Amino acid sequence: MQAEQTEKLTRREREKQRQRQEILAAALTLFSEKGYHNVSMHEIAATAEFAIGTLYKFFQNKEDLYKTLVLEKCDLFDGALYRILDVPRDEVDKLRDYVRVKAQMFREHMPFIRLFLAESRGASYNIDAGLDASVRIRYQQFLKKLAALFESGINRNRFKPLADPFYLAVALDSVVNAVLMMWIENPGAHPFPEDPDQILKLFFEGLLPPR
């Protein structure tokens, strides 16, 4: 009986989580298609097939729903990227993995990528303030990690000391984002090799010491 009750609670908890995810999924789709201000709570509720009141059981208000949506996915992405960057390892290998994982994210989470790019630049305008700042701070932290990678790579003579490491990080990430975006938005429009190294080459060729 104890077990049964425990199981019951667990089942309810799981059910709740499933609903929460459904709401977040519906909201993500809509937000990424139309933007924060062009999506109404009614619309989200209808898409998620819940009553409007149910949304407010899970999230305090529209802003809370949006912030939760963005930050939870951010955690996912940060986690994946940090797992690569935080491991002591050859810098070039790390960069390859970073591009590979990022490409996978772009393929599998395009709707969120749109939102994220909107938020991580100053270009969001979605929320009065707060998320914007918070996401940008997280992005800066990621860039610092990438910069550290460049710094150690330069120290270890894996890279030429071409520029301030932070600039290298900013530049690389922007190239990767832009190319992946284009690649995914117009698949097939321009030939692209499967090898993630190809993206790096766009940026790398001059960075690597002469072989």
Added chain:
Amino acid sequence: MQAEQTEKLTRREREKQRQRQEILAAALTLFSEKGYHNVSMHEIAATAEFAIGTLYKFFQNKEDLYKTLVLEKCDLFDGALYRILDVPRDEVDKLRDYVRVKAQMFREHMPFIRLFLAESRGASYNIDAGLDASVRIRYQQFLKKLAALFESGINRNRFKPLADPFYLAVALDSVVNAVLMMWIENPGAHPFPEDPDQILKLFFEGLLPPR
């Protein structure tokens, strides 16, 4: 008398143009600060010191005002960049000028740059549809011109055939945007030489044939 009337009309026309510009300027400031949906027509009218009805004499509605604003500035920018890219000239010199002019634009038109970056990515969400698409098409056209520059540069052995020219264009423009953005948002945070070539180097080093 004919002349006088013509002159009168002309004067009126000029006056009208001046008012139109004032409205657009007020709107640009507000939109770039708070985003399309967080600015009301009342606010624009108050900032521009016109009655609300006057705004509707110049622009059909809020969306029209916004679109006009973005597209007119786009013309300005496209014009400046095309004047550089369209002239037959050494490709490396052209790129240097392109970076120089772009840096100047970022410095002098930051409010608009924010709006533009919001629109040129899929990240705008400001307008139901339309501007977004139109701006992106124009941006694609610009990228094609930049790609053509790379292609001719490769053909003329000024650049190594590192990748598809279009990718090179996308990558270069994104690096330039990202670095300029950071440079301007946090001036002094990271050292940066005045020479626009330095930005190119971030990207170029591998592209240029061994000297």
Added chain:
Amino acid sequence: MQAEQTEKLTRREREKQRQRQEILAAALTLFSEKGYHNVSMHEIAATAEFAIGTLYKFFQNKEDLYKTLVLEKCDLFDGALYRILDVPRDEVDKLRDYVRVKAQMFREHMPFIRLFLAESRGASYNIDAGLDASVRIRYQQFLKKLAALFESGINRNRFKPLADPFYLAVALDSVVNAVLMMWIENPGAHPFPEDPDQILKLFFEGLLPPR
């Protein structure tokens, strides 16, 4: 077995009554603090430590809960006052007891007194209609009893025929209410003797025949 079941039911009945009283007590506290419309059924349920559904087992809806609350307490009060007024006895002694019992009620049931005063005047606005009327009718009945007391007192030459007995009743009750209210809301702010006769004197002095 019959007995056992009867006892079971009785025990259940008592348990039910206890729960009902707990709900009513929680509701009374909340209603008197914040007013009908500023208290939600959720809040009452939480305060009474019941599930929301349970409230609806005892009361048809929020209005029913409120009406029950008010009318049950009214019964209590009417009972106590009628026990005094209905007994054949000297009119002045009756009035003294009436003031004494009323003072006790104000001290011990302040939360309800607030609700009652809100309802008995035209000032309630809590419920669309119905309770208001019903409480006011009961109050009118009480006033009639008090008026009858004055009438018989006048007939028996205990009181001077100062005015229509009903007006005397209205006036006395309003004085008693107002003074008790003030006395209880600001205890100590103004000196007040313990003797309930003192309140009567405010009103009586001219009513009593010259001694």
Added chain:
Amino acid sequence: MQAEQTEKLTRREREKQRQRQEILAAALTLFSEKGYHNVSMHEIAATAEFAIGTLYKFFQNKEDLYKTLVLEKCDLFDGALYRILDVPRDEVDKLRDYVRVKAQMFREHMPFIRLFLAESRGASYNIDAGLDASVRIRYQQFLKKLAALFESGINRNRFKPLADPFYLAVALDSVVNAVLMMWIENPGAHPFPEDPDQILKLFFEGLLPPR
């Protein structure tokens, strides 16, 4: 032309004031009939024959509309009563005038009287807080003035020193309110002389020194 413009502005101002008054009148009627929480802004707008947005041009929100309504009328009433109480004059004459003016108010402003009685007691529950307190403070100030009248009357031997002057004030005002209320709610139900002195007699007889 100056005059014309001035007149225009004045005319607009007057028009605005007229509309404002119409909104307040509609709101007063509805609030006094159904209570704050049972009246919607839509209902007020419909009754006043304005669009909903127009209400928000005049009042920040529903609460502001309500507070304005109550406080403006309070000013009116306080003004009328203070004009009587503040003049140096025989105390008995002042009381007669006070009753007379109050009776007139009850006859002419019954809807507001209901609201006021709801607010001046602790029985309002309409607004979270604020108006309630503010109205009650004003009422206390009025009572203090009435108490001062009793005090000076007692000092000048116009009244017997029956009780603390503040209690006398509270008692008198509550009697007057209760009797007027009844008188107006059930006109003709109980005979009432035109002479306002009759109300005072209910209260006075013992207060006046033996003639």
Added chain:
DNA sequence: GATGAATGAGGTTTCATTCAT
């Protein structure tokens, strides 16, 4: 029998737009 998750009607408020002056 008790529970509380789910519902959705209805409330307040904003703001793009119109049109009489």
Added chain:
DNA sequence: AATGAATGAAACCTCATTCAT
């Protein structure tokens, strides 16, 4: 021609009530 008062659709959110478990 310019104005800005007036409009009302539509947004967000609450909460009384129901019903499957």
